[in-house]
Amino acid sequence: MHQHGIKRGEVCALIIRHNPDFYPLYMAISSLGAIPAVLAYPNPRLHPDKFRQGIEGMSHRSGLDWILTEKELDPIIRPLVEKEGSTIKGIHFPLEWNKALTADDTFLNEIKELHQGIKNTDPLLLQHSSGTTGLQKPVLLSHRAVLNHVENYAEAIHLNENDKVVSWLPLYHDMGLIAAFHLPLAFGIPSVQVDPFEWVMVPSLLFEAISKEKGTVSWLPNFSYNMMADKIQDDELENISLESVRMFINCSEPVRKESHKKFHDRFEQYGLKPNSLSACYAMAETTYGVTQVEPGTEPSLLIVDRQEMSKGKIKISDDHEVSRACISSGKTIKGCEIKIVDENRNEVSDDSIGEIAIKSASMFDGYRNYPEKTAEVLQDGWYYSGDYGFKYNGEYYIIGRKKDIIIVTGNNVYPEDVEEAVSKVEDVIPGRVVAFGEEDPEIGSEQISVIAETNLLNEDEQKKLKMAIVKAGMDIDITIRKIYLVPPRWLIKSSAGKPSRKANRERIIDLKENKVELK
Amino acid sequence: MISDELKKVILEALKLDDFDIKDETVASQVPGWDSLSHINVILAVEKHFNIRFNNREVLRLKNVGDLQRLVTSKLQG
Numbered sequence: 001m002h003q004h005g006i007k008r009g010e011v012c013a014l015i016i017r018h019n020p021d022f023y024p025l026y027m028a029i030s031s032l033g034a035i036p037a038v039l040a041y042p043n044p045r046l047h048p049d050k051f052r053q054g055i056e057g058m059s060h061r062s063g064l065d066w067i068l069t070e071k072e073l074d075p076i077i078r079p080l081v082e083k084e085g086s087t088i089k090g091i092h093f094p095l096e097w098n099k100a101l102t103a104d105d106t107f108l109n110e111i112k113e114l115h116q117g118i119k120n121t122d123p124l125l126l127q128h129s130s131g132t133t134g135l136q137k138p139v140l141l142s143h144r145a146v147l148n149h150v151e152n153y154a155e156a157i158h159l160n161e162n163d164k165v166v167s168w169l170p171l172y173h174d175m176g177l178i179a180a181f182h183l184p185l186a187f188g189i190p191s192v193q194v195d196p197f198e199w200v201m202v203p204s205l206l207f208e209a210i211s212k213e214k215g216t217v218s219w220l221p222n223f224s225y226n227m228m229a230d231k232i233q234d235d236e237l238e239n240i241s242l243e244s245v246r247m248f249i250n251c252s253e254p255v256r257k258e259s260h261k262k263f264h265d266r267f268e269q270y271g272l273k274p275n276s277l278s279a280c281y282a283m284a285e286t287t288y289g290v291t292q293v294e295p296g297t298e299p300s301l302l303i304v305d306r307q308e309m310s311k312g313k314i315k316i317s318d319d320h321e322v323s324r325a326c327i328s329s330g331k332t333i334k335g336c337e338i339k340i341v342d343e344n345r346n347e348v349s350d351d352s353i354g355e356i357a358i359k360s361a362s363m364f365d366g367y368r369n370y371p372e373k374t375a376e377v378l379q380d381g382w383y384y385s386g387d388y389g390f391k392y393n394g395e396y397y398i399i400g401r402k403k404d405i406i407i408v409t410g411n412n413v414y415p416e417d418v419e420e421a422v423s424k425v426e427d428v429i430p431g432r433v434v435a436f437g438e439e440d441p442e443i444g445s446e447q448i449s450v451i452a453e454t455n456l457l458n459e460d461e462q463k464k465l466k467m468a469i470v471k472a473g474m475d476i477d478i479t480i481r482k483i484y485l486v487p488p489r490w491l492i493k494s495s496a497g498k499p500s501r502k503a504n505r506e507r508i509i510d511l512k513e514n515k516v517e518l519k
Numbered sequence: 520m521i522s523d524e525l526k527k528v529i530l531e532a533l534k535l536d537d538f539d540i541k542d543e544t545v546a547s548q549v550p551g552w553d554s555l556s557h558i559n560v561i562l563a564v565e566k567h568f569n570i571r572f573n574n575r576e577v578l579r580l581k582n583v584g585d586l587q588r589l590v591t592s593k594l595q596g
Contacts, residue, residue: 044545044547045547045553197554198578200554200555200557200558201554201557201561201577202574202578203558223555227555227558231558231559233571235571236574409555443555467550470550471550474547479551479556481551
């Protein structure tokens with residue numbers, strides 16, 4: 001890295017598929033005081049223009065200096081680097097580099113000096129969410145934030161020398177990068193990494209790895225509990241034992257009771273312990289974890305009155321017909337404080353629902369080069385998460401969110417990205433589109449739905465239009481599962497004059513509940 | 520050549536009315552065939568033809584032609 005001109009403070013995007021060489025490359029960037037930013041390797045369905053647009057947006061925002069990737073992406077990325085006015089200094093293919101590098105003492109001393117010059121307040125890494133319309137916010141984390149976090153979070157999960165992490169999580173995501181990589185790295189604990197692309201095709205690979213390596217801790221987004229319980233066949237489970245696992249930690253999308261039950265019932269006979277099903281609440285802005293369920297205990301379950309909930313109050317219910325099951329995300333970990341606030345950011349009482357605000361020893365240093373967005377969420381040392389929840393018996397329950405962001409299988413999707421893509425489809429009335437998340441109990445996650453206004457009335461034409469909308473989603477690597485075509489002026493506008501996602505989502509759900517036939 | 524039978528199973532698994540599927544077709548070209556639904560296609564094919572693929576076979580598939588050849592070899596074997 002040093003020989004290739006990478007310098008302290010420079011942002012290096014790493015776009016590399018599952019590969020053992022990724023890890024030393026990441027650490028090399030960091031050891032020079034440069035800033036690694038792990039980005040998702042583009043799915044073949046993502047249109048090259050959209051991929052470039054995403055990278056360009058990031059480079060404008062965070063001043064991307066170098067791209068380290070695989071040779072295969074050269075024709076796609078090169079035009080961006082060579083474009084006039086590009087801030088990107090160059091593109092490297094480190095997997096092609098000669099590994100038999102020899103270095104003399106002078107060279108090694110140079111590196112040592114660079115390394116020793118790094119302060120713990122310096123930036124360690126940038127976490128970039130994906131997206132195409134430039135809405136992504138680059139989260140900047142210092143060495144101090146990450147070091148504080150690994151220490152405090154390790155304590156929260158009782159991490160010990162006998163632990164072994166097993167993960168299929170992508171490293172461009174905070175759960176994969178911090179929990180399954182930085183945490184074991186800091187404590188010298190083995191981490192077994194399964195290729196996410198392979199896991200999603202053969203989910204039993206995770207269990208194979210756990211069984212073979214006697215894994216003890218694994219973080220999973222909620223949809224994977226459904227996926228493994230529903231899709232893994234009996235013959236794949238021969239010789240599988242999950243007895244070694246002390247924690248499966250559900251995180252990065254809402255924890256669903258049904259998913260835990262399904263997973264438990266399916267795999268109990270393979271040694272799965274009910275008290276290994278844990279949960280936590282986390283976000284990139286606080287490095288990772290904020291709350292954690294006590295190891296060795298099942299998350300508490302509260303049956304709450306739905307009507308009272310809609311008024312923002314928590315009342316325990318014994319009538320299951322009109323209640324909602326809420327699963328605890330546990331207590332705050334060391335170094336974190338939570339307060340629940342109303343819309344004026346005033347603290348509310350314990351029986352009330354509000355926005356979750358967090359103070360953390362692992363707080364981010366803001367969104368890089370984005371002071372206005374940072375100011376929106378950071379105030380007097382508190383990070384306003386945009387998530388709704390409540391506190392009960394000292395534990396925190398997350399029940400929804402203020403922001404329109406859609407969480408699909410643990411990944412954040414900006415509805416604006418989907419709306420922009422769909423708006424450009426012929427016969428969709430421009431600007432008259434809303435995208436939102438719809439709960440899919442079968443997969444245990446949210447799926448993307450779109451309502452679009454059109455003048456087309458003919459059934460065949462509408463069918464073709466739906467296909468064109470699905471394809472517009474594919475170009476930005478997004479699967480639109482449901483499309484509702486509606487006539488002009490159907491969409492309800494918000495006070496700002498734009499179609500309201502919330503109101504129109506509620507309108508559709510209401511119509512479906514009343515069994516009104518939708519196109 | 521992709522058999523009509525295989526094509527029908529794939530389209531049903533993806534809830535598609537019709538789509539032109541050829542030997543060289545890859546999942547990312549087919550609406551709704553994403554990483555999440557891939558396993559549904561594989562399970563539907565296994566169920567319909569009453570065959571089982573092992574992990575390595577599933578991971579090696581590059582396009583629908585590969586899937587057709589795998590199905591054919593399993594049925595003949």
